[in-house]
Amino acid sequence: MAHLLLIDALNLIRRIYAVDCEQAGLTDEQIIKSCTQRVKNATRKLLKTSQASHAIAVFDGDRSWRYHLYPQYKATRKPMPSALKTNLEIVATGFTEHNVKAYFPLQDEADDILATLAFKAASHGVSSTIVSTDKGFLPLISEHISIYDYFKQQNIHADDVEKKFSIDKNKLHDFWGLMGDKTNDIPGVKGVGKKTAIDVLSEFGSVESALESQSLNATARKKIESDIDNFILSKSLVALRTDIEVGFTLKELRL
Template identity: 35%
Template sequence: MAHLLLIDGLNLVRRLYAAQERPFVNSASPYSTATGEQLLFNTSEQVLLVLKKLVRQFEPSHLTLVFEQPHLNWRAQLYPQYKADRHPMPEHLQLALPALLQRLADAGFNSVQLPEQEADDIIASLAMQMRQHQQQATIVSTDKGYLQLLPAGVQLYDHFNRVQHSADTVLQKFGVLPEQLVRYWSLVGDKTNNISGVAGIGPKTAMELLQLGPDIKTALSHPDCPEKLAQKIKAAKADLLVFMQILSLKTDLQLGLNLQQFRYSPQRSD
């Protein structure tokens, strides 16, 4: 069975870079150019170390890192507040990415970037293509948005917290099933993506509502659903539809990519 390891590239790189930069963040003066170059070099070293560790851990037959190009994506066009509060990537890190990707490629770790496509949707579509062909797909990321793919048999691993996610970890953290997460986040909001949610609805209310049915419409028609709550949610229907569209990963993109492009050759990175 083929096993495709899909690595959320910027998620990995930015977290490793932040760990390198942290001692300098609260410094009274900005660090020197030489220090910045050292941080970038140290980051690339750490990325390679992590990738080699992941390969040993998962023994994939195929592997790729997925990045996205800076652009105004379709989610921001639909909802301008989307990720509006997120700190931009440091400029010198952005400028250093092409050299980093080349270094990774030289070590046997190829990457994918497609214009006008978010990395999340590329990864989700590749993972689902693997599952549709009864092959294995593992995503490496701390992004909770990928949890919605668990019901399809996609694996999600958080390298930094050493967590292999499952329906049980989702239930323990959010109180709902993985297939209900998009509806749950649409109701309560999602700070990571700057989604406001429905005013006055918190995690407990959303969890109790979704226990009445697998989706919001079914739950609202349940006799135990409070009338005031139903009215509040119905009044916010237009916003909810937008939130659910934004938070749902695209899993059917026609990417023009061939699995053979991602075949991993262990000898190249040892």
């Protein structure tokens, strides 16, 4: 049975690198060497755990469509440490030594490419596991798409999403569209926080349905209607694309 392992490369690498940086007395070269070895070990474990037949590790390209749509996207996020950035191809050997393709797109974000690959695989009845701690993948959880947190060594299920966010995974795009996402500098609707977003979506299911209803709280209505452009923008930014042209087939990812 075919199974596709999809690794969010920088999500994995940056966390491993951060731990290595805490080790006192190591040079940049030693940290990169340690990080590469840890990535190699992680890849071996992931291949074994997932029983994958196909695999790829996807890196981020430079300045995706989101930056063009909203120039402030990720504006306050700390840049990648230069020692890591200049040695990414070395660290990537942690994947390739296990015959896992390391893919460096020119512009697209890893999230959109991974979502595209998972979506395409699912449409052909092929299951996939996305390895990432990024919450943006959570709406993809389905019969054929699972999310795995390598650092907690566990799969994330739809029930886990509901426990964490108090909202169904299918409502997450509207949820983040309303309250924004500070980690990525996505604005959301001015004055709408977590509680209001949950209340609106729990009662009406979607923002569209809420605005059509006469029973929507007047204060919430005023906030949403006066800042609807930011809601539409934010919802677009948080949703992952599943139509990226990747230029290779599933066959090429066979282990």
